Amino acid sequence: MSYDFDTVVARRGSGSLKWDLCEEGMLPMWVADMDFPAPPEVINALRQRAGHGIYGYTPVPDSYYAACQGWMQKRHGWDIRREWIVPTPGVLPAISLAVQAYTRPGDKIIIQPPVYHPFRKIIRDNGRQLVENPLKLKGNRYEMDCEHLKNLFDERTRVLILCSPHNPVGRVWSREELQGLVSLCINDDILIIADEIHADLIMAGHGHTPAALVSNEAARHVITCTAASKTFNLAGLSCSNLIIEDNRLRNIYTTLLNSMWIGWPNVFGLAATEAAYTSGEPWLEALLAYLKANYDFLATCLPRSLPGIQVFPLEGTYLAWLDFRSLGMSDDELNERILKKAGVWLDQGSMFGTGGAGFQRINIACPRQVLQEGLKRIVDAFIM
């Protein structure tokens, strides 16, 4: 079956955060959702569920767990048991709850900026101390700084939030890199919250390794956030899963989750996730090929038209990281050009914290003609 990623679907006025927050005439290439309809199998499953007409209390069905287990095994070689799966109403709520479950106010939590900005907010909003282990930039490749990390551990340090693959720099961490990180954390009894929401969006030639799989002991120190939401464009359905192998860690988490009565995702999130994990693989393969072609277009076109702009290699996610530093402009000046003059909404690098100034993040999960239009506007804004 072939899938159509070229057709432009009008999203303005459809209740889309990405489009409806954007002034008329502007092109949104910011927040991480895709301008593609979900796979036909998912749309059919939702139609079928909606067509039943009764949406009463819905426990998580066996078929849902089986679909999640099947997907993890097939895509990531991870044999998970049904009881390890803890359904949650989204990855950010799941992380915020994990912060509350495993740490106390004033404890230290490490992040590795530039990184997905809500991590910072979750830590601060929960009254925990933010500690940074900035990524190291070597040429055009980001690495985790394990030497620096060791020095951050003290008696108040409890948790590290790992973004894997890493939004916004596009790295897919290798097994060796993860082994290094995980073994350091195990030595100092630091819990890793592994946000692997982008784990299915891996470019050819790279492979995602679940952090919980890198060693025998890892499972006792890693809890993993997963979802079909980025992969199949279902973010509005608020459905995700934590995978927690360790009984003690899982009990602590589910006690808190149950005390809030939020352990059951909504009925449509369940139906869509199950259909996506059961039948969405051919669509995902086609999507990945399309995204790769979009990335190749971006990586060829932008530096050719605007010499000095660097497009970072995209190993995973559909969020490409662009380096504008050679232009010598401040973030305000860059914003003036890109947002105001070009009328294209990218995410400013500084939003992602330390190391982000002078960079921009572009979402390339859109029909090619939209990407072309966005890039043309950006190029024109700098040369005209």
Ligand SMILES: Cc1ncc(COP(=O)(O)O)c(C=O)c1O
């Ligand atoms: C790394 C990462 N984690 C979490 C989220 C949000 O997840 P959710 O919508 O399930 O809360 C995003 C969305 O962009 C993300 O990029």
